[in-house]
Amino acid sequence: MTAFEILNQTETSKKTEAASPDPRSALPTNPGGTFGRLMRFALANIRRRPERFALSVLGIALAIAAVTVVRTISTSFAITGGDSVTNAIGSHAIWVVPAQGVTYSAATGALVSNGPPSAITLPAGWTGTEMIAGAWHSPHGQVAVYGVAGTAEGKAVLSAQLAQRLGVSDGGPLLLGSHTVTVAVRGGSPALTVSPDLAQDIVGNVGWWVADEPAIDHGRNDMGQLFGTAVGLPSTQDPAQAPDKNGKGLVYDTTTGSGALSFAQKYASAFSGQVTDSTLGLISIIGLALGFVIAVSSFLASVQERRREFGIMSSIGLADEVLYFFLVESGVVFVAAWLIGVLAAGVAVWAVLPHLATPVAWAQASATVAAFLPAMAIVGAIVPVHRLLQQRPVALLAD
């Protein structure tokens, strides 16, 4: 063979190699990769038993709706609680409540005191004031009245919303009991602020103390203890702790102290806990547990019906993939249920609790409920598949 023939043969061989197709190109393309394939498999299975999918989604969605409604109420309470304590005590470091405690008045939208301010004398160096805080029965419903030192005599400070409710305007007169005061519209507090003497005349001697530390004690994290020892009252940083009814009052340290949460945040949390720890919270948790039972029961039925299919997969070494199929299917069920459930909860809240819940509270509650879903979806898928994979492939194929 001449050199030319050898060269020619090599060229021909190269051409043949270039012309032969890549065997991988013969395989079907899989858009979306592994997840896409799992998703298509899950959707195919859903199409196989659409009623069961719809019923599972319906059951879980109802459970999610129940929990979302309760969480919406508790979140609204948290927002209300945080705002009400900020409106009541502002940025003061110490809050001294009477032995009778303080209550959130839903009718006024503000905190009011149940007893007279504690009989204390401010320790040397501390600044503070007694505040009157009670409910006034106005012709337009109950209104919280705060008597704050420094407010001009004959003047009432109120928010635009409250002014509208009372039918008064900025600079106009307001008949407060037997007193006529001039209205000043500013701020967003739900309480009407007047001078302490006038407030006491209107709502009686009910209120609390607020105080601030001397400059030398700035930054200490035992402010409540320091103040409490000085005035002879117990102190706490926990807003959930109520004063002893037979005592003289309780000192709340509203500084962050050694914790990460502010006093308003802790107060909000205690406030929302009233809902989640109530009958409402208990019933909704039972509902969620039943929703989970539905999910597991539905997946168990699905596993039972597809034993042969999974037997084939297990026998060719695809046991782990069975779990992935169910994880994706479970994810689809729970995401669909969550979407329907939170939307249903939004409608229910809007129809049944229009004054109690806000869209912000509903959105926060929906996000909170979404945090439960991954765990429920994973456990809901693992329980039936674990039972399946404990069996030998031949046993699955034999049925």
Next chain:
Amino acid sequence: MLKYGLAYGLLSSRRRARQMLLPAITIATGAFLVVIVFAMSAGIKKQATALGHADEIGHAIVLIAVTVLLVGVVEAAVATTRTIAHRTRELGVLGATGVRSRPVLVALLVEPVVTAFFGALGGAVLAAVAGAVLGAVGAAESGVSASGTVTGLVIAVAVSVVAAAVTSVVPIWRAVHHPPIKSLSAS
């Protein structure tokens, strides 16, 4: 023909009593809550008043208790889809031998309805007993209302039975109208 369908459904329900246990328990749980909420409405109202917005929270408690009952009932419908899957060939035989669809539909509806009825009744009776015991030992401060218990029982049973029939009818309808040849050849 309908009475034969009913009798056939009752007989097969007896045979499948064990499979009906889980849905009966979930329905009983929901019914228990509904009856307790109605029986102890005074105490719950007091709690709602303490939270403020007494009326709205009171309505929310009833709404959520009924929702939980419906969650329990849906499990009965899920169990019905399982029953249908198990009995596909049987349905094929019935269809192939000329049995009309309506008695078969009634026969299959018996199972969820019976489960819902007995589940709700069991849960409601348990709640009434629990309420009576709590009232007797003084654990229910605001008392247990007899009329509330009866109202709760009627609502729990009625809602369960109607909801079980409504949620189960679609999968049963589809199964009954499946061509017999396909049902018989199903694996």
